[in-house]
Amino acid sequence: GSVIGILGGGQLGRMLSVAAARLGYRTHILEPGANPPAADVAHAVTIAPYEDSAALEAFARSVDIVTYEFENIPTSALDLLEAYLPIHPNRRALSVSQDRLIEKSFLRDSGLATAPYAAVDDAVDLAEAIAEIGTPAILKTRRLGYDGKGQARLNAPGDADIALAAMGDNPAILEGFVEFSHEVSVIAARGLSGEVAAFDPGENVHEGGILRTTIVPARLTEAQRTDAILLAGKILNALQYVGVMGVELFVTAKGLIVNEIAPRVHNSGHWTQNGCAVDQFEQHIRAIAGWPLGDGSRHSDVLMENLIGDDIGRIPYIAQEANAAIHLYGKAEARPGRKMGHVNRITGRA
Numbered sequence: 033g034s035v036i037g038i039l040g041g042g043q044l045g046r047m048l049s050v051a052a053a054r055l056g057y058r059t060h061i062l063e064p065g066a067n068p069p070a071a072d073v074a075h076a077v078t079i080a081p082y083e084d085s086a087a088l089e090a091f092a093r094s095v096d097i098v099t100y101e102f103e104n105i106p107t108s109a110l111d112l113l114e115a116y117l118p119i120h121p122n123r124r125a126l127s128v129s130q131d132r133l134i135e136k137s138f139l140r141d142s143g144l145a146t147a148p149y150a151a152v153d154d155a156v157d158l159a160e161a162i163a164e165i166g167t168p169a170i171l172k173t174r175r176l177g178y179d180g181k182g183q184a185r186l187n188a189p190g191d192a193d194i195a196l197a198a199m200g201d202n203p204a205i206l207e208g209f210v211e212f213s214h215e216v217s218v219i220a221a222r223g224l225s226g227e228v229a230a231f232d233p234g235e236n237v238h239e240g241g242i243l244r245t246t247i248v249p250a251r252l253t254e255a256q257r258t259d260a261i262l263l264a265g266k267i268l269n270a271l272q273y274v275g276v277m278g279v280e281l282f283v284t285a286k287g288l289i290v291n292e293i294a295p296r297v298h299n300s301g302h303w304t305q306n307g308c309a310v311d312q313f314e315q316h317i318r319a320i321a322g323w324p325l326g327d328g329s330r331h332s333d334v335l336m337e338n339l340i341g342d343d344i345g346r347i348p349y350i351a352q353e354a355n356a357a358i359h360l361y362g363k364a365e366a367r368p369g370r371k372m373g374h375v376n377r378i379t380g381r382a
């Protein structure tokens with residue numbers, strides 16, 4: 033059978049490997065860090081930095097398709113792999129989502145609403161950006177941020193120096209603070225043939241910059257729900273995308289505003305494991321392997337709760353609940369802020 037290569041061996045790579053196995057594929061994980069969660073379930077694992085060209089070449093020769101669970105893969109590694117094999121989702125999707133400035137201009141050019149933004153490389157840029165956008169605002173590193181890391185809030189123009197210092201020497205982007213009522217995300221997929229399918233939007237609550245819960249159905253009017261799904265489809269088509277994508281949205285009185293896109297399966301899509309016949313992980317494998325897509329329909333209402341750090345200690349109690357599906361990532365050490373697993377509670381039938 034075919035082998036699917038996955039760059040990144042975290043919990044997303046682990047759950048992708050499980051889905052791939054169910055469809056009869058083997059997976060080969062390439063991951064720089066020791067003891068990756070995906071290693072327990074993958075057929076083969078290579079522990080090597082993305083700069084190790086010999087390891088990358090051996091990996092490329094051992095697999096039939098390459099995908100990833102992590103978008104910050106160095107360009108050099110992608111160049112090397114692409115000489116051997118197709119990478120799904122494609123390079124454009126990666127380059128757009130790796131840099132918040134490029135991402136925002138791509139979204140604007142696609143006709144979608146974003147927070148007001150400006151590039152900030154130094155104190156002069158920041159002063160100009162504040163004059164243009166105002167405060168409150170958020171300064172974010174353009175690259176490599178996740179779980180709210182690499183961000184600084186400016187409540188007033190006087191916060192500029194401290195915020196800029198928090199960026200280190202990294203190029204940044206200033207975003208106007210969006211007064212949203214709540215946050216939702218659309219997990220959508222596009223297949224090799226161009227067909228698009230979306231899951232029902234989920235409503236997300238963050239704590240300390242980290243996703244805490246996702247609830248489906250989200251609080252959306254029928255018009256907002258349609259708008260959310262259509263805009264996700266627009267993004268997928270614009271990128272000629274193949275695979276699953278997460279699109280994070282702010283709900284405001286003036287309409288939906290796109291926060292960011294993730295070119296991979298997404299934490300806010302974990303509810304699909306227990307709310308849909310075909311979940312986001314199977315959907316991604318189907319898309320990249322050229323299969324027909326699941327239609328995304330939802331059979332249950334779900335509350336997904338991330339188990340972060342010490343939350344893992346609650347497992348004995350959660351295990352006694354009715355209708356709580358537990359998903360653990362096999363991580364040995366429960367550090368603060370570390371995603372250890374999640375629980376999908378079925379709260380009703382759709």
Ligand code: ATP
Nearest residue numbers: 147170177178179180181207208209210238241292
């Ligand atoms: P992720 O882990 O989702 O990749 P991230 O580090 O890339 O997170 P963002 O999604 O940009 O960070 O921001 C994290 C959270 O901070 C958002 O979900 C939202 O709650 C809040 N936030 C970010 N940007 C803005 C904004 N411009 N206005 C208001 N709130 C914002």
Ligand code: MG
Nearest residue numbers: 177178179292
């Ligand atoms: Mg992000």
Ligand code: MG
Nearest residue numbers: 179280291292
């Ligand atoms: Mg985000």
